Amino acid sequence: MENAGAAERFDRAAELLPGHLRRRVQGLPREKRARAEELRLRRGRPLFVLTPQGEEPLEGTSVTAQDLETVLELASASSVHTVMEQIRHGFVSVPGGHRLGLCGTGVVEGGQLVNLRELSSLSLRVAREIRGLARAVLPRLWGERGLESVLILSPPGGGKTTLLRDLIRALSAGEDCPPRRVGVADERGELAAVAGGEPALDVGPRTDVMSGCPKDIGLMTLLRGMNPQVLAVDEVTAPEDVSAMLQAAGCGVTLLATAHGGTLRDLDRRPLYRELMARGVFGRLVVIRGTGEERRYTVTDGEGRPC
Amino acid sequence: MLKLLGALCVMVVSLWCGAQAVGGLRRRVRALEELHAGLVWLEEELTFRLTPLPQLLERLGQDRRGEAGRFFQEVDRLLRLDPEGGLHQSWRRAMVRHLTLLKAEERQALLEVGQTLGRYDARTQGQTLARCARRLAALRDEAQGEAQRLGKVYTALSAAGGAMVILVLI
CATH class of the missing domain: 3.40.50.300 (P-loop containing nucleotide triphosphate hydrolases)
Known part of the structure; x- marks a missing residue:
């Protein structure tokens, strides 16, 4: 079985991160990048890389509220209005088949989640092709x-x-x-x-x-x-x-x-x-x-x- | 003969200065007109078709003329160059470079659009765009009146100023 271009796909998914976080994850060893399944960003916490062995923090990183906003802005190509329906379902599909899961304070209207205010964490799941x-x-x-x-x-x-x-x-x-x-x-x-x-x-x-x-x-x-x-x-x-x-x-x-x-x-x-x-x-x-x-x-x- | 030539030169320079000032007033009116038309189109596309902003900015850069066209082209270019900086930053930087003719109030109205674009749902963005377009339309009407009024004043002043200089020098 061939996990084709896994490290390259990881790198493309990581392009959604702000520069200071992107440089850190793209600097990880190729083997680790190829095995990474998700990147998890939680406000005020280090960036975590999820591999089959579990979540590992990237020491020296700290995720800010602005970082979370930037990821969403990049994931939506500066066009949040195009992904509002997906935000209501809790995730945004990103070009390349990756998925950005969203968590924050919900804005509810008529019993329905209509938006998220104050993002608190994000999960960027890397598309896998085996x-x-x-x-x-x-x-x-x-x-x-x-x-x-x-x-x-x-x-x-x-x-x-x-x-x-x-x-x-x-x-x-x-x-x-x-x-x-x-x-x-x-x-x-x-x-x-x-x-x-x-x-x-x-x-x-x-x-x-x-x-x-x-x-x-x-x-x-x-x-x-x-x-x-x-x-x-x-x-x-x-x-x-x-x-x-x-x-x-x-x-x-x-x-x-x-x-x-x-x-x-x-x-x-x-x-x-x-x-x-x-x-x-x-x-x-x-x-x-x-x-x-x-x-x-x-x-x-x-x-x-x-x- | 020499005096006549000199007087002619003075008059031409003076009238040219007047024409420049009048041209500036007209360009501002045209810029406001083009910006207004651009924002109205942007509002329609955003609200009804949910088109992504990079596509809309590219199209606006091609379709709009003068300062407004160059402004939209620049926003599009800066956004592609530095997507991480966000649309609001590209918008602000492009305004500083290409909308120098606008007055503080006009710039303020546009800056508010830059703060909203791409960051909220289509309805909120549409409302901000519509509000700004209405404001720009009012400011364009004022600018048009000003251009007519001041245009005549500048033309007269340049002619009179030139004549006065000629009289003083002769």
Whole structure:
């Protein structure tokens, strides 16, 4: 498996930091930069680098309120108005597929979070691209109906998006299987990181990406316009997404999706997924477990039998 | 003959000085007009299309003329050069370089826009832009009146001043 250009991706993500912090993190050894998963900035604290071994402070650094504002300004290209909707959901997608998580004092109107005042901490998650990761699960995703629809489960930061991206790439490229046309509803730009109409991350040669719009709209647009054989979507969270997926599944399209959770039982507790599972939409569940750099993939059918 | 030539030179220089002063007044009016038009367009684009500011500034730099065009070009250039400094800093520095014709009140109105742009939601930015555009429109009308009034005064003064110098020297 190849964690392609991990240090370079880290460096690009670090370009969002103010100069004094950027110089420090870009001065870290290449190996450490390649393994870094997140940069965590908390007001009045040192900058922390999250690696599979845990969070390590960068001695001699101290994050100020101005630093946090600068990161947000750079992440939004001096155009906060373009990311307000994302701020309301607690994160901003950054060119390159990175994700900036936000924390601060909420401004609430009508029971809804409308903005954040006084940022208190930020988490910059570096996009990961590990080619060949899909090989660990791909042969087990075939059933009687051919390629089954797949739901990937793991706790936050477990590697769902990384696995999904490589599955998309492998299916689209036809690695160890006939190539397929894949449609990706990439609402937050984390799967393909499209910039200027071209994906910055490798999602394969037969992949069409609909980015920047809600997942349900993206799915239906792809379904109507691009004649996909496989539809992929990251982090299903809204009833509208579920209803779009049900519609797509009814058209004979294979679905690839991810969700937060650790077991099949976790899904049963959530009404959103209960319907999808009850209707047998997903023929395969991939549960990612593991700590540090170690990842284990358990593949089961929709009823929990190992595959 | 020599005296006639000298008198002619004095009169030409004097009228040129007057024309320069009148030109300055007119350029200020034009700058305010262009800035006003730019801010109105910026407000519409920000509010309805949520376009990122670097794209809007680039377009404004191409579309607007004179001092205002150079000002928007400079904001765009400085922002690309030093994104970490933030839009407000690029805006302020570009104002110092390219909007020297404006009066303190006009500069103050524009500085407030620079403090808001890119840092708030589209509605807040739109409100600030609309307020500034209204203020600039009023100031442009005042500047227009001033240019007409003072324009005549400067022209007359330059002609009279030239004539007086000629009389004194002869």
